[in-house]
Amino acid sequence: MxxxxxxxxxxxxxxxxxxxxxxxxxxxxxxxxGYYEREAETVGRGGDFFTNVSVGSVFGELLAFQFARWLDELKVNPAELNNWQPVAPLPPHEPGSAGIPAGAVEAVALAGKDDGVPSSQVQGFNERMRSENCLLARNKWGEDRGEGKSSENGPPLPNPLLPLQGRKGENQVHRESRLLLQIVEAGAHDGRLALDVLSWFCRHRADLLTQLEYWILEPSTDRQRRQSETLREFDGRFRWFSSWESIPPQSIRGVLFSNELLDSFPVxxxxxxxxxxxxxxxxxxxxxxxxxxxxxxxxxxxxxxxxxxxxxxxxxxxxxxxxxxxxxxxxSPAAEAWWTQAASRLARGKLLTIDYGLLAEEFFAPHRANGTLRAYHRHQVSSDLLGSAGEQDLTSHVNFGALQQQGEDAGLRTEGLLPQSRFLTEIVKQIERSPQSFATWTPARLRQLQTLVHPEHLGRPFQLLIQSR
Known part of the structure; x- marks a missing residue:
């Protein structure tokens, strides 16, 4: 034992x-x-299961592209800070860099077998642009924040984006954060999705990055440490909160999301x-x-x-x-309570989750007579839910109908419940109209997209619930 x-x-x-x-x-x-506190790799080829993130960076880049479109609608004029009213959306950003070929959606099904990669010159150029854009964004952020200035109450405003080490106490949301937009990821695992999202902003929307904070809701200090290691090149662009109690109600303007989180809540x-x-x-x-x-x-x-x-x-x-x-x-009363808490923290923007799930009535289909609980170990599905405690993953389908009701009771508007394949395909269509905002579709990247949208892979099992205020 x-x-x-x-x-x-x-x-x-x-x-x-x-x-x-x-x-x-x-x-x-x-x-x-606990299983999620283990140092051993749990995701990907060497772990117990595959996820959207373990497929590659394309998933995070597609999310970032969509997040940027939503955030553009929420920019606030500092002069109107006290009114909490958004000004008219700024003109769309038009960066200039190479994009994707037309017809990328159709090309997904035809992705070749060659692991073609960009030339060394293109890779070098992309890395230089990424570094320069990030440096400019960091410098601009420091100017806008007025590092070292005093707050209204006298003491200097602490930098809320300090690295984990050496920071005392938990971050609090300051009045100055009302000038900024937030992407809030709940349950960021090892930080790879956050890295993919922030990397896209560096390459393609450094202007928006200067107005953006990346918040991570993470109760585990050990996982915070791992996330800090993954995100070390973005020190100063993110911060952690250990619980909803650390985030005041109506304090988030932006995008609050979870990816493959709620299916692991206790049921x-x-x-x-x-x-x-x-x-x-x-x-x-x-x-x-x-x-x-x-x-x-x-x-x-x-x-x-x-x-x-x-x-x-x-x-x-x-x-x-x-x-x-x-x-x-x-x-899962825990998942429903979590969604209610999330909804109460959203002042303006989107709340979404990406996960395995069903509507309430679908749980009672005849073929689900044994429920949806499953154990995963080394890419094998098991019905032995009680064996190997702490050494295997446990997961259950999310009740999207219950979450939707909780959100609407909290004043949110439901924008849709749709399969991942449809959500990501719509983003790709938008990218085709703005190809300069996305990296070139190499054969390897197209295969990632195919895995994410194909109904026999991840496109149909994963669903998205999107609500807004």
């Missing part, structure tokens, strides 16, 4: 059967032994009792030297520690009558 399994076993011994949501929380997020595993026509909760027990499943008893599990109970979804009478005994599904 590994150390984490022993911790779980002791908690079960003390409090009784453990709701699966608690088991999943410990297995993935234990402060030192309660529910079973259907057809005779009683009610839900029960599957809990984790320890019997005969191994973890097993039991129906969660009602009432207290210890004199001092009542277990939190959850209510299953209310079913239409016809579905309740037809649902077979033992039908299993999942709910």
């Amino acid at each position: 590994n150390t984490l399994a022993e911790i779980i076993r002791r908690e079960i011994a003390q409090y009784g059967p453990m709701p699966f949501a608690r088991f999943m929380e410990l297995a993935l997020y234990h402060s030192s032994l 309660h595993r529910l079973g259907w009792d057809a005779g009683e026509r009610r839900w029960f909760e599957w809990a984790v027990s320890w019997e005969e030297g191994r973890f097993g499943w039991v129906k969660l008893p009602t009432g207290k599990h210890a004199q001092t520690e009542p277990r939190q109970t959850v209510s299953g979804p209310v079913l239409p009478p016809e579905l309740a009558a037809a649902l077979p005994d033992g039908f299993t599904s999942e709910i």
Whole structure:
């Protein structure tokens, strides 16, 4: 038995059967032994699964292109700071550099097998332009921020974008941030997506980068350290927050997003009792030297520690009558609460998530009688959810319908729920009309795009929920 399994076993011994949501929380997020705290690579060819980011940089570059279009609509005139009203959008940026060939969308299906790369001269030119643009952006940002000037209350304004090392306490949102736009990434993993996004801004929108902060919502100090290493060339362009409580309500103007985050939030595993026509909760027990499943008893599990109970979804009478005994599904109060918190922090802009997911009614399709929970290890899918705690990934489909309702209840407007293939293809069409804003489509980059949009790869499984205020 590994150390984490022993911790779980002791908690079960003390409090009784453990709701699966608690088991999943410990297995993935234990402060030192959880799956996402491991130093070992978990993503990509050498890890347990592939992601949009592990395919290559094209995913982050496409997101950055779209983010820039949204951010252009939100620029604020400093003179109108106190009114919180956006001025008219500035004219579109028109940088000058080589672009992509026409018909890139059609070319995706025809991507060649040759790993062609730009010539050394083109690569050198791109790197020089990137360095010069970033340097200009950093210098301009320092001028705009007035480093070392005093705040209205007397003491000097701290630089909120200091590197992780040597910084005391958590960053707070200052009044000066209201002059800026934000891209807020929740759960940035190792920082590679942030690197791809910021690199695109350096190459193609250095003007917008001077008005931009990249915020990372990350509770783990160990993951913050890894992100800092990945983003070291962008010191001064990003900062961390460990929880929503560190970000005041209505303080974000820009884009708040997560990528493959909410599917790993803890879920309660529910079973259907057809005779009683009610839900029960599957809990984790320890019997005969191994973890097993039991129906969660009602009432207290210890004199001092009542277990939190959850209510299953209310079913239409016809579905309740037809649902077979033992039908299993999942709910994630944690994901819904997270979305509500995110919505409350957005003053103007977009809130979106990219993830595996379904609408509420789709969870009850006959072929999902065992639910959507899966374990992943070395690119193999397993139904053994209780084995190898802390050593395998656990994931469950996101309930987009529930998130959409939470956002709308918080005052957001739903702009769409669409497959990743459609979202990215629309971005590529925009790029074809503005080719100077994107790197050349080499055969290798086209193959990345094909993987991202093809329905048999990542194009159909991933969905995007986009809401705005």
